[in-house]
Amino acid sequence: MDEFMQAAYEEAMQGYREGGIPIGSVLVLDGKIIGRGHNRRVQRGSPVLHAEMDALENAGRLAPEEYRRATIYTTLSPCDMCSGAILLYKIPRVVIGENQTFLGAEELLKSRGVELVVLNDPQLIQMMKDFIAEKPDLWYEDIGHCIEC
Amino acid sequence: MDEFMQAAYEEAMQGYREGGIPIGSVLVLDGKIIGRGHNRRVQRGSPVLHAEMDALENAGRLAPEEYRRATIYTTLSPCDMCSGAILLYKIPRVVIGENQTFLGAEELLKSRGVELVVLNDPQLIQMMKDFIAEKPDLWYEDIGHCIEC
Numbered sequence: 098m099d100e101f102m103q104a105a106y107e108e109a110m111q112g113y114r115e116g117g118i119p120i121g122s123v124l125v126l127d128g129k130i131i132g133r134g135h136n137r138r139v140q141r142g143s144p145v146l147h148a149e150m151d152a153l154e155n156a157g158r159l160a161p162e163e164y165r166r167a168t169i170y171t172t173l174s175p176c177d178m179c180s181g182a183i184l185l186y187k188i189p190r191v192v193i194g195e196n197q198t199f200l201g202a203e204e205l206l207k208s209r210g211v212e213l214v215v216l217n218d219p220q221l222i223q224m225m226k227d228f229i230a231e232k233p234d235l236w237y238e239d240i241g242h243c244i245e246c
Numbered sequence: 247m248d249e250f251m252q253a254a255y256e257e258a259m260q261g262y263r264e265g266g267i268p269i270g271s272v273l274v275l276d277g278k279i280i281g282r283g284h285n286r287r288v289q290r291g292s293p294v295l296h297a298e299m300d301a302l303e304n305a306g307r308l309a310p311e312e313y314r315r316a317t318i319y320t321t322l323s324p325c326d327m328c329s330g331a332i333l334l335y336k337i338p339r340v341v342i343g344e345n346q347t348f349l350g351a352e353e354l355l356k357s358r359g360v361e362l363v364v365l366n367d368p369q370l371i372q373m374m375k376d377f378i379a380e381k382p383d384l385w386y387e388d389i390g391h392c393i394e395c
Contacts, residue, residue: 114346138307145294145303145331158287174389181330181351182294186390202330205354241335243310 098218100124101196102169106221107172108135108148115140119228119238121171122148122171124188132156138239147239148172149179164188172221174201176240182210192222195197198229199240247367250274251343254319257284257297258373264289267388268377271297271320273305273337275312280329281305287388296388297321298328300333313337320369324348325389333358347374348389 098106101123108121112135124132137143146154149171159167164186174196175183183191183206190212196203203213211226229236237244247255250272253297257270261284273281273330283300286292291342295303298320313335321343324332329351332340339361378385386393 117306119252139285142304143303144307145299146302150294154292156293157291158293158387159385160395161390162392165392165395176330177333178330181325181327183331185328186293188390203364238307238310241313242311243336244312246311 098194098216098220101130101168102172102192102216102218103131103172104133105172105194106149106224108133109150109172109221109224112136112140112148113228114226118232118235119224120148120171120173122151122152122169124167124169125165126159128211129168130181131159136239139235140166140177145175145178149175150182153182159186161186170194172200174203176201177205180206183211186244190214192216194218195225198225199221247365248345250279250368251321252367253279253282254297254321254343255373257282257301257346257372258321258370260327261285261289261297262373262377266375267381268383269320269322271301272320272378273301273316273318275308275316276366279317280308283317294327296328298324299331302331305363308335310335317341319343320321322374323348323364324355325350326354329355332360339363341365344371346372347373347378359384387393 113119117139118136137146172194180202258268263266266288267285286295323345
């Protein structure tokens with residue numbers, strides 16, 4: 098893992114220590130982290146603050162041209178919502194820690210010209226496997242997956 | 247406008263009175279409003295709390311099966327991010343006040359089976375036309391549109 102994915106991983110672990118879902122993200126502009134965040138479903142009762150959204154939120158209001166020079170790092174493949182945020186702000190590059198435990202809207206991102214780098218880091222895969230085994234209901238809630246539907 | 251779009255309009259106007267972007271939304275479940283919100287870019291310095299996101303956030307954590315019975319009302323056609331949130335949670339129906347001043351990811355939503363009802367209400371169109379004329383830079387920032395790119 099490079100320093101940015103390492104920072105996203107640390108965010109994920111911080112979220113886990115808080116009793117939350119271990120997914121982390123950082124937004125990088127011109128070689129510097131300008132926003133970092135982790136999933137806040139448990140901590141804030143939030144359905145919208147996935148890790149990527151939290152990183153974007155914590156970066157604050159940016160000019161449209163700044164997003165176009167940014168890269169977003171996330172420990173897990175971005176869901177429909179987070180991918181939509183990436184498309185809204187036209188972030189051109191996404192580095193994904195792993196897409197083995199969950200595959201988000203990668204095809205949509207690629208079809209819109211976003212560059213994806215998928216690491217499939219074994220440590221990140223194991224982190225999510227362990228979490229999903231530990232708290233499956235929380236995980237399914239986070240991705241809108243209805244077991245009984 | 248029915249009572250739910252009226253409530254979304256009132257949210258939009260509240261946002262405008264706060265100095266913000268006049269877009270409002272309500273989430274309706276089983277005939278009742280369970281979340282309401284408006285764009286908070288100015289008020290909270292938030293790039294992620296578009297009106298629909300704010301309504302989802304204010305509804306709090308719901309069970310996956312609840313979203314699947316819900317309808318979201320929004321005064322303006324939902325952007326890529328808000329459409330992504332609708333897809334994540336599999337909200338089956340979206341009532342859109344207007345799509346004349348901004349056309350969001352309606353084709354994507356339709357391709358994924360979401361039912362769209364577009365009202366194109368003249369009052370809502372005029373509200374956004376007036377706002378865009380008044381504060382074009384703020385509007386372009388909100389939709390990630392780069393004038394100089």
